[in-house]
Amino acid sequence: MSQTIYNVLSREKEVFKPINEGRVMMYVCGPTVYDNSHLGHAKTYVSFDVVVRWFRYNGLKVRYVQNITDVGHLLDDGEDRILKGARREKVEPMEIVERYMRAYFEDMDALGVVRPDISPRASAHVPEQIEMIQELIAKGHAYEVDGSVYYSVESFKEYGKLSGRHVEEMEAGRRVAVRDEKHHPMDFALWIKAPPNHVLQWPSPWGRGYPGWHIECSAMSNKYLGPTFDIHGGGVDNIFPHNECEIAQSEGAHEQPFTNTWMLTGTLLVDGVKMSKSLGNFITIKDALKQYRPEALRVFILSGLYRSPADYSTSALDAATKGAERINTAARRVRVELKNARPGDEANNGRLIDLLDQYRMRFTSAMNDDFNAPLALSALFDMGKDLNTAIDEGTASQPVLEQADAVYRELGGQVLGVVQPESQASGGGSAEREAGLIQMLIDMRLEARKAKDYARADSIRSQLMKFGVILEDGPKGTTFRISSN
Numbered sequence: 243m244s245q246t247i248y249n250v251l252s253r254e255k256e257v258f259k260p261i262n263e264g265r266v267m268m269y270v271c272g273p274t275v276y277d278n279s280h281l282g283h284a285k286t287y288v289s290f291d292v293v294v295r296w297f298r299y300n301g302l303k304v305r306y307v308q309n310i311t312d313v314g315h316l317l318d319d320g321e322d323r324i325l326k327g328a329r330r331e332k333v334e335p336m337e338i339v340e341r342y343m344r345a346y347f348e349d350m351d352a353l354g355v356v357r358p359d360i361s362p363r364a365s366a367h368v369p370e371q372i373e374m375i376q377e378l379i380a381k382g383h384a385y386e387v388d389g390s391v392y393y394s395v396e397s398f399k400e401y402g403k404l405s406g407r408h409v410e411e412m413e414a415g416r417r418v419a420v421r422d423e424k425h426h427p428m429d430f431a432l433w434i435k436a437p438p439n440h441v442l443q444w445p446s447p448w449g450r451g452y453p454g455w456h457i458e459c460s461a462m463s464n465k466y467l468g469p470t471f472d473i474h475g476g477g478v479d480n481i482f483p484h485n486e487c488e489i490a491q492s493e494g495a496h497e498q499p500f501t502n503t504w505m506l507t508g509t510l511l512v513d514g515v516k517m518s519k520s521l522g523n524f525i526t527i528k529d530a531l532k533q534y535r536p537e538a539l540r541v542f543i544l545s546g547l548y549r550s551p552a553d554y555s556t557s558a559l560d561a562a563t564k565g566a567e568r569i570n571t572a573a574r575r576v577r578v579e580l581k582n583a584r585p586g587d588e589a590n591n592g593r594l595i596d597l598l599d600q601y602r603m604r605f606t607s608a609m610n611d612d613f614n615a616p617l618a619l620s621a622l623f624d625m626g627k628d629l630n631t632a633i634d635e636g637t638a639s640q641p642v643l644e645q646a647d648a649v650y651r652e653l654g655g656q657v658l659g660v661v662q663p664e665s666q667a668s669g670g671g672s673a674e675r676e677a678g679l680i681q682m683l684i685d686m687r688l689e690a691r692k693a694k695d696y697a698r699a700d701s702i703r704s705q706l707m708k709f710g711v712i713l714e715d716g717p718k719g720t721t722f723r724i725s726s727n
């Protein structure tokens with residue numbers, strides 16, 4: 243079965259074929275580290291996390307590069323975001339960078355996002371950026387004016403091909419004042435002349451200055467992945483101008499395609515409205531994690547297609563919390579049942595194992611179809627229902643439960659990251675501990691009954707029931723099951 247991916251550039255689902263068989267070279271635009279990361283970041287990076295996990299699960303080697311922007315990403319008023327953060331918190335710009343880069347990784351770790359293989363920082367790759375700007379000047383794509391260098395959008399015929407915008411339209415729709423020194427209002431800065439007291443500045447062939455925001459991604463992806471690589475990802479909000487500028491720079495300098503596949507994640511909305519600081523609906527990952535478990539946030543994000551918008555609301559997160567609990571309860575139940583499991587009969591085992599294989603196949607074809615995580619998740623939810631029925635009916639034997647545990651561990655844990663390790667047989671020891679504690683209480687109840695202390699025996703039974711543990715007295719002694727709701 244082949245992997246398809248929706249390529250934003252061709253606007254079609256294409257069969258994904260890595261340039262080098264068995265290897266995926268992938269770049270995703272990273273955060274500008276001047277403040278805490280928000281839920282929009284969570285959506286983008288959890289989505290790409292699942293892409294990377296899926297490739298690796300299928301045996302592909304992935305080099306995942308995600309930059310850290312620590313210079314040159316300017317606000318509308320022209321101030322560098324890092325300098326704004328430094329002013330706000332009255333510290334050195336590089337302290338802001340360290341503070342929020344660490345905070346970003348903390349958030350991603352908490353969400354179970356696998357770290358990129360390389361997290362290159364823009365400020366550490368100024369020579370590479372200068373070199374690329376020189377190449378662009380030499381090839382007639384860029385020009386210098388008074389210590390600043392601009393990219394000439396008219397020199398690159400395909401400017402606008404990713405976002406579908408045309409230079410003429412963009413010009414007509416433009417209302418903000420432009421700097422006179424540019425040849426064309428849409429030309430963008432590759433190198434910016436630094437005012438004398440500017441904190442972030444480097445020497446260059448054009449005098450002291452600092453790089454524009456877009457050039458870092460072109461220079462660093464080239465350094466670590468080559469001039470043409472497999473997948474370029476990011477949030478759709480950066481399609482213009484950022485991604486468009488990256489293409490113009492890289493293809494202008496190298497005269498070959500920048501990347502074969504463009505994958506962009508949809509916007510995150512809060513109660514139907516785009517999240518922004520000015521609207522006051524800005525939610526940081528740290529705040530969301532105070533309210534919701536990481537698996538719930540992942541289930542919320544993966545319940546929609548990565549390239550569609552997602553709408554964050556209390557009801558959506560409550561539903562995701564229930565979903566995450568349901569899947570983890572089912573996985574834990576399988577684990578606990580495994581302790582008491584019997585070999586079962588062959589015909590019945592065969593039937594149930596076939597059923598589990600069908601869920602695996604449903605999951606796989608969903609993921610192969612442009613990473614359709616919501617469909618993949620639904621396969622796991624439906625599997626949970628069937629497993630609960632089989633356990634209730636006493637047909638879930640050891641080989642069946644072992645297979646079920648493997649599905650939860652691999653697809654729910656390794657690929658989607660929504661099944662907690664302690665819910666898995668080979669993970670942490672909490673399910674084992676749970677089974678042991680229940681058995682201990684069953685033994686205590688038996689002792690109480692032997693001593694004719696029926697009040698105490700009944701109390702143990704009803705206390706366990708409160709935790710969803712149901713005791714069943716049979717001819718061979720007392721067994722237990724975990725209630726499925």
Ligand SMILES: [Zn+2]
Pocket residue numbers: 270271272459484488
């Ligand atoms: Zn970028």
